[in-house]
Amino acid sequence: MKKAVLICPGRGTYTKTELGSLARFPRPDLLAHFDARRTALSQETLTALDSAATYSVAKHTRGDNASALIYACTLGDSLTLQGVDIVAVTGNSMGWYSALACAGALTPENGFEVVNTMGTLMQQSLIGGQVIHPFVDENWHPNPMRKAELLAIATEINTRPDHILAPSIDLGGMLVLAGNEAGLKAFESAVPSEQGRFPMRLANHAAFHTALQAPVAAQGRAALPESLFSQPQKPLIDGRGQIWWPGSARTAALYDYTLGHQVTEPYDFTAAIRTAAREFAPDLFIIAGPGTTLGGAVAQSLILSHWQGMASKQDFQSRQTEAPLMISMGLPQQRALVT
Structure with a gap:
C-alpha cells in the first residue's frame, strides 16, 4: 500500500x-x-x-x-x-x-x-484584502532574489502612513500579501504586470494571516x-x-x-x-x-x-x-x- x-x-x-x-x-x-x-x-x-x-x-x-x-x-x-x-x-x-x-x-x-x-x-x-504575485518564472525556476525584492517592496509600503501590507501566505512559487486598500494599491502600482494576470487581487478575501x-x-x-x-x-x-x-x-x-x-x-x-x-x-x-x-x-x-x-x-x-x-x-x- x-x-x-x-x-x-x-x-x-x-x-x-x-x-x-x-x-x-x-x-x-x-x-x-x-x-x-x-x-x-x-x-x-x-x-x-x-x-x-x-x-x-x-x-x-x-x-x-x-x-x-x-x-x-x-x-x-x-x-x-x-x-x-x-x-x-x-x-x-x-x-x-x-x-x-x-x-x-x-x-x-x-x-x-x-x-x-x-x-x-x-x-x-x-478586514483588508489579499494580492498574489509569483516569484518563479513560467517554468517554475526558483528565484530567491525576486522573492526578496517583492518582500522588500511590501516592507517599504508598510512603513508609509496609513498603509498596511504584510506577508500572508508562502504558496510555493507564489507570494500572497495582505493589507488594507492603500497598501494593496501601492503594491499593485509598484510591481510591473507579469504573465498577463499578476499582481492579482483575490476576490472576497480578507487580510488573512496578518495582525x-x-x-x-x-x-x-x-x-x-x-x-x-x-x-x-x-x-x-x-x-x-x-x-x-x-x-x-x-x-x-x-x-x-x-x-x-x-x-x-x-x-x-x-x-x-x-x-x-x-x-x-x-x-x-x-x-x-x-x-x-x-x-x-x-x-x-x-x-x-x-x-x-x-x-x-x-x-x-x-x-x-x-x-x-x-x-x-x-x-x-x-x-x-x-x-
Missing part, C-alpha cells in the same frame, strides 16, 4: 467548474447535518449553493459560503480514499481547519462548526470552545511546518494555534509541504477537492525543497509522467486511482 500525505485546499478553490461537487459526497446524513446547521443560522444550505443553476462570484466566494462548501468537498473526498496509507495531513490556509477534521483532531461535525463560524466571522468583518485579523481571532475564541478539539489520529503539519503527533499533541496548544497564530501570523504552506516530503517521504501527495488549483503550489513547493532532484516545471512533469507523485482528486482520472 502506498504511503500518502493528504493536502486540504483553502479559499478560492470552489469555482464555477466545481458546481455539483457535493453530489458525490459519500455520507448523506452528514451533509444533511451541515445543511440543518446552516438553516438554523439562517444561512443558505450547502446543497442549495452547490446545486445552483449558475455560479455566482458574489455569492459562492463569500467567506460564509465558500469556507463551508470547500470544507464539505474536502471532507467528502477524504472519506472516499481507499488503497492508500495516509501518513500525515496538511492544508493551505483555511485548509488547516479541514486538515484538523481529516486527521481526527475535530469530528466532522465539530470541524464544520469551526469552519462555518470562522468563515462567517471573516465575512462579517471583511489585521486579531479581532476575528478573538471572536473565534469567544464562539468556539476548546472542548471541540481532541488528539489527532494522524500526524498534522501546520502552517509553520510543525508536526502535531498523535498521542503527544496538547489540545489546548492546538486550540491556541488554530484560533491564534494561524489566524494572525503568516502561513507557510511551502514549509508544510517541505516537512511532509522530508519527514514522511510519501509515495504520493494527494490533494483533496474542490478544484485543482493547488497542484501548482504543491509542485513548486517540492521543487523549492529540492525533492527528488526536481528543479523546474519540466522536471516535475517528467516525474509525473513516469510515475505520478501527485494525485489531484478534482480530476476524475486521478481521483479514480485513490478511491
Whole structure:
C-alpha cells in the first residue's frame, strides 16, 4: 500500500467548474447535518449553493459560503480514499481547519462548526484584502532574489502612513500579501504586470494571516470552545511546518494555534509541504477537492525543497509522467486511482 500525505485546499478553490461537487459526497446524513446547521443560522444550505443553476462570484466566494462548501468537498473526498496509507495531513490556509477534521483532531461535525463560524466571522468583518504575485518564472525556476525584492517592496509600503501590507501566505512559487486598500494599491502600482494576470487581487478575501485579523481571532475564541478539539489520529503539519503527533499533541496548544497564530501570523504552506516530503517521504501527495488549483503550489513547493532532484516545471512533469507523485482528486482520472 502506498504511503500518502493528504493536502486540504483553502479559499478560492470552489469555482464555477466545481458546481455539483457535493453530489458525490459519500455520507448523506452528514451533509444533511451541515445543511440543518446552516438553516438554523439562517444561512443558505450547502446543497442549495452547490446545486445552483449558475455560479455566482458574489455569492459562492463569500467567506460564509465558500469556507463551508470547500470544507464539505474536502471532507467528502477524504472519506472516499481507499488503497492508500495516509501518513500525515496538511492544508493551505483555511485548509488547516479541514486538515484538523481529516486527521481526527475535530469530528466532522465539530470541524464544520469551526469552519462555518470562522468563515462567517471573516465575512462579517471583511478586514483588508489579499494580492498574489509569483516569484518563479513560467517554468517554475526558483528565484530567491525576486522573492526578496517583492518582500522588500511590501516592507517599504508598510512603513508609509496609513498603509498596511504584510506577508500572508508562502504558496510555493507564489507570494500572497495582505493589507488594507492603500497598501494593496501601492503594491499593485509598484510591481510591473507579469504573465498577463499578476499582481492579482483575490476576490472576497480578507487580510488573512496578518495582525489585521486579531479581532476575528478573538471572536473565534469567544464562539468556539476548546472542548471541540481532541488528539489527532494522524500526524498534522501546520502552517509553520510543525508536526502535531498523535498521542503527544496538547489540545489546548492546538486550540491556541488554530484560533491564534494561524489566524494572525503568516502561513507557510511551502514549509508544510517541505516537512511532509522530508519527514514522511510519501509515495504520493494527494490533494483533496474542490478544484485543482493547488497542484501548482504543491509542485513548486517540492521543487523549492529540492525533492527528488526536481528543479523546474519540466522536471516535475517528467516525474509525473513516469510515475505520478501527485494525485489531484478534482480530476476524475486521478481521483479514480485513490478511491
